[in-house]
Amino acid sequence: MTTEKLEILKTKLQKFNIIFDNVNDMTGVYIDKNDVLEVCKILKEDPELKFDSLVDAVSVDRFQKKERFEMIYNILSLDFNERIFIKIKLDSKIPEMQSLTQVWKSANWYEREAYDMIGINFVNHPDLRRMYMPEEFEYYPLRKDFPLMGIPDSIPLPNK
Amino acid sequence: MPQTIYQDLKEKENGIPKTKILKALESENLSITFDDALDNEMVLNMGPQHPATHGVLRLLVSLDGETVMNCIPELGYLHRGYEKLAESSTYHEFIPHTDRLDYLSPMANNVAYALAVEKLINLEIPERGKYIRVLIAELARIQSHLLAVGALVMDIGAVTPFLWAIREREKILDLYDVICGARFTTSYTRIGGVAQDISDEGLSGIKKFTDEFIANLDEIRNLVERNKIFIERCEGIGYLSKEDCIELGVTGPLLRACGIERDLRKTSPYLVYDKLDFRIPTYTDSDCLSRYYVRAEELVESVKIIQQCLEKIPSGAHNALQTKKVLPKKERVYTKMEELIHDFMIINFGVNPPKGESYSAIESSKGELGFYFISDGSGNPYRLKIRSPSFCNLQALAPMMKNCMISDTVVIIGSVDPVMGEADK
Numbered sequence: 392m393t394t395e396k397l398e399i400l401k402t403k404l405q406k407f408n409i410i411f412d413n414v415n416d417m418t419g420v421y422i423d424k425n426d427v428l429e430v431c432k433i434l435k436e437d438p439e440l441k442f443d444s445l446v447d448a449v450s451v452d453r454f455q456k457k458e459r460f461e462m463i464y465n466i467l468s469l470d471f472n473e474r475i476f477i478k479i480k481l482d483s484k485i486p487e488m489q490s491l492t493q494v495w496k497s498a499n500w501y502e503r504e505a506y507d508m509i510g511i512n513f514v515n516h517p518d519l520r521r522m523y524m525p526e527e528f529e530y531y532p533l534r535k536d537f538p539l540m541g542i543p544d545s546i547p548l549p550n551k
Numbered sequence: 552m553p554q555t556i557y558q559d560l561k562e563k564e565n566g567i568p569k570t571k572i573l574k575a576l577e578s579e580n581l582s583i584t585f586d587d588a589l590d591n592e593m594v595l596n597m598g599p600q601h602p603a604t605h606g607v608l609r610l611l612v613s614l615d616g617e618t619v620m621n622c623i624p625e626l627g628y629l630h631r632g633y634e635k636l637a638e639s640s641t642y643h644e645f646i647p648h649t650d651r652l653d654y655l656s657p658m659a660n661n662v663a664y665a666l667a668v669e670k671l672i673n674l675e676i677p678e679r680g681k682y683i684r685v686l687i688a689e690l691a692r693i694q695s696h697l698l699a700v701g702a703l704v705m706d707i708g709a710v711t712p713f714l715w716a717i718r719e720r721e722k723i724l725d726l727y728d729v730i731c732g733a734r735f736t737t738s739y740t741r742i743g744g745v746a747q748d749i750s751d752e753g754l755s756g757i758k759k760f761t762d763e764f765i766a767n768l769d770e771i772r773n774l775v776e777r778n779k780i781f782i783e784r785c786e787g788i789g790y791l792s793k794e795d796c797i798e799l800g801v802t803g804p805l806l807r808a809c810g811i812e813r814d815l816r817k818t819s820p821y822l823v824y825d826k827l828d829f830r831i832p833t834y835t836d837s838d839c840l841s842r843y844y845v846r847a848e849e850l851v852e853s854v855k856i857i858q859q860c861l862e863k864i865p866s867g868a869h870n871a872l873q874t875k876k877v878l879p880k881k882e883r884v885y886t887k888m889e890e891l892i893h894d895f896m897i898i899n900f901g902v903n904p905p906k907g908e909s910y911s912a913i914e915s916s917k918g919e920l921g922f923y924f925i926s927d928g929s930g931n932p933y934r935l936k937i938r939s940p941s942f943c944n945l946q947a948l949a950p951m952m953k954n955c956m957i958s959d960t961v962v963i964i965g966s967v968d969p970v971m972g973e974a975d976k
Contacts, residue, residue: 415670415909444797447938449923465910465923465938469797469811472818476910497800500946508634518575523627523975526572532635539639 396473399439404430412478419463419476424488427479431494434466434475442466442475445491448501450509454535459483460511464491464498487512490519508533576613576623592620595957599628603706603961606971608945610964614957622952622960624945629975637935641901642668642742643878645935650736652937653973655698656691657737658727659915665740666821667911667922672742672904676871680744681822682864686757687730687739688822688913689853689860693764694723695916696846696853703843703965704775707784712771719767722760729753742902743877744870758861761854768850776847785840789951789963792837799947803918803940804845805967809837815914827859839966846968849916876902901930917941917968941974 397418407426412419422430434442447465460481467474481488490513491498500522502513507522510531520526530537530545576594597610604610607628613620633652637645649664650657662684669676701716724734730753731739731746739746775781791801796809806813812833816824832848834841871877878897879890906928912921918940925934944967951963 413907415907417910419908445800446802446919446943447921447923447936449934449936451925451934463923465921469813474910495800496795496798497943497946500942520572520575521627523630525627532632537635539635 393473396471400475403433403437403440412476414476417474417476419478421478421480424479424481427477427491428489428493431477431491434477435494440468441470442468442473444469445495445497445501446474448491448498448505450505450511450533452509452534457483460486460509462488462505462511466495481511485512486510487514489514490516492516507531510534572611572623572625576611576621597960603964605702605964605969608964608969608971608974610948610960612952612957612960617956617958619952619955619957619960622949624948626942626945626971626975629971631976633937633976634935637932639931641898641930642904642932643898643902645932646741647736647738650738651972652939652976653695653915653917653920653941653970654735655970656695656916657735658687658739659691659695659913660920661738661740662688662691662822663911663913663915663920664922665742666913667909667924668742668902668904670911671907671909671924671926672876672902674743674871674873674876676744677868678823678865679748679867680869680871682860683745683749683869684740685822685824685827686749686857686860686864689856690723690726690757692916693850693853694720696850699846699916699965699968700771700843700850703839703962703968704781706961706965707781709775709778709781712774715767715771719764726753726756726760729756741870741878743873744868748869754861754864757857761857761861764854765851768847772847782840784959784962785843785966786838788839788955788959789842789966790838791947791951795947795950796837799950800943801918801947803914803916803944804842804849805918805944805947807831807833808841808845810835815912815919821911821913823860826863827856829856839962842966903928903930912938915940917970917973918944920973937973937976939973939976941969941971942976945969945974 407430408423410421412421434440444467445464446467449463451461451463453459453461458480462479462481464477466477479488490502502516503520504522505511506513506519507524508531513519521528528545530542593614595612595614597604597612599607599609609625609628611623611625633648636648646661646664649660652660697716697720701713705713727737728734730749731737791809793809793811796806810833812831814831817831829852832845834844874893879893883890884894904926906926908925910921910923912919919938920940921938923936923938924932927933948967952960
């Protein structure tokens with residue numbers, strides 16, 4: 392991101408506790424999980440920022456004791472051609488955060504995939520179901536403690 | 552056994568188990584009302600095995616007569632766990648898996664993945680390598696759009712253009728055979744360049760193909776575009792407003808058909824696209840017919856790009872020269888000691904990029920195909936997320952299908968052109 396845009400971003404988000412990070416040559420922003428909705432509304436509606444398109448949501452299992460899970464949202468401004476990554480650290484025991492479907496509609500399926508693969512609970516999501524795995528599956532496959540070969544008898548196989 | 556966050560997966564209503572997916576189907580606002588006594592809504596399952604759903608896509612459609620009230624797509628029938636596999640394979644080992652993502656244009660996925668890893672390790676490849684990658688990426692785009700156009704028209708009922716499109720596609724597959732040895736799952740790019748150089752025979756084959764392609768494409772288009780049945784079945788169907796397109800994160804031909812001129816090759820150019828001259832076809836109607844036109848005109852633009860590349864391609868090295876990260880040439884591996892050691896280290900212990908994260912995207916034929924890497928310094932990626940355009944475009948299927956007839960569902964899916972290998976990963 393250009394330095395002027397970075398300055399504008401910093402002034403708009405002054406009152407929140409944010410930490411800047413580097414995603415190769417693009418900007419990433421760590422946001423506290425309680426402020427997420429307000430920050431995202433500012434990012435979307437402010438006429439100088441106008442990040443109107445949510446492109447992707449990545450869920451990460453950092454496998455450390457404190458703040459084990461993390462969500463990374465990849466948002467894009469079509470008019471200004473800028474991209475920024477919003478990162479949110481989540482609790483280890485019960486990972487949950489507010490769903491961003493209230494701000495961007497495309498977060499619907501991305502958050503469903505994050506729920507399916509890692510098990511993050513999104514509060515106020517309109518339709519939180521599993522995405523790829525069958526509904527009766529009890530584990531979360533992309534967690535680091537789920538083995539690569541799967542757990543025997545976790546998926547019902549047809550009787551022979 | 553771990554605790555799940557949601558304890559009750561199935562509620563019972565009147566003693567009948569009601570799964571979450573059926574509740575999701577009913578929760579949308581209905582736009583027409585009917586008497587309770589005539590509760591004649593029917594739930595139809597366009598199952599995963601269906602000749603017109605472009606792969607294993609399951610659609611649950613709730614109908615009132617012939618009008619679609621709501622539609623819920625269900626994915627996961629081709630889920631192979633690529634993101635979990637990537638965490639236990641090295642960066643080089645994952646390249647054959649990327650072929651199988653968008654299996655209708657495998658070269659494009661290879662290019663996207665190689666570009667993403669090279670961005671992670673900050674490696675620049677020489678000019679000839681970049682031109683070769685642009686050539687194969689545009690051939691992949693032609694391949695994919697030919698099938699999209701052909702399948703859309705075949706689902707409507709015209710079988711001949713589909714066979715002509717497949718005939719053109721066979722020529723491209725024969726070109727791939729000459730270039731890299733495989734027709735389908737090519738795995739042609741490597742980190743640092745491409746697997747082997749394109750011979751003159753390959754380049755002249757591409758030139759011959761592009762010289763004849765426009766005439767063959769016009770044959771197909773003349774059959775289709777002035778046909779009244781085609782126009783009536785496609786015009787005004789599957790309308791998605793401009794605000795909805797941006798809100799739902801749609802990219803690719805769907806976005807260009809609703810008036811937004813956005814193409815990653817122009818807005819953030821990668822490889823040598825900033826030196827090439829091409830335009831981006833944009834239409835404003837945002838229905839199935841304009842998406843067909845966007846794809847048909849992109850085919851013409853791709854041919855222009857290929858012809859410019861064939862004139863401008865320089866001679867020289869096709870792979871970067873960084874010995875600790877790029878696989879050396881096979882003849883030297885078999886004869887020289889240093890190359891043998893480097894080959895051993897790179898294959899067994901991996902590329903070892905610096906710790907950090909990186910995102911890189913290309914404009915594939917379906918939209919923005921991106922790879923998000925999180926690296927912890929070792930030879931395997933800590934986390935790889937594939938941003939697949941078909942997955943994101945399928946999210947827009949439900950708003951497009953409101954209040955259309957059931958025979959329009961086939962046309963709408965054809966115009967979105969999903970590939971389930973990409974959507975399910």
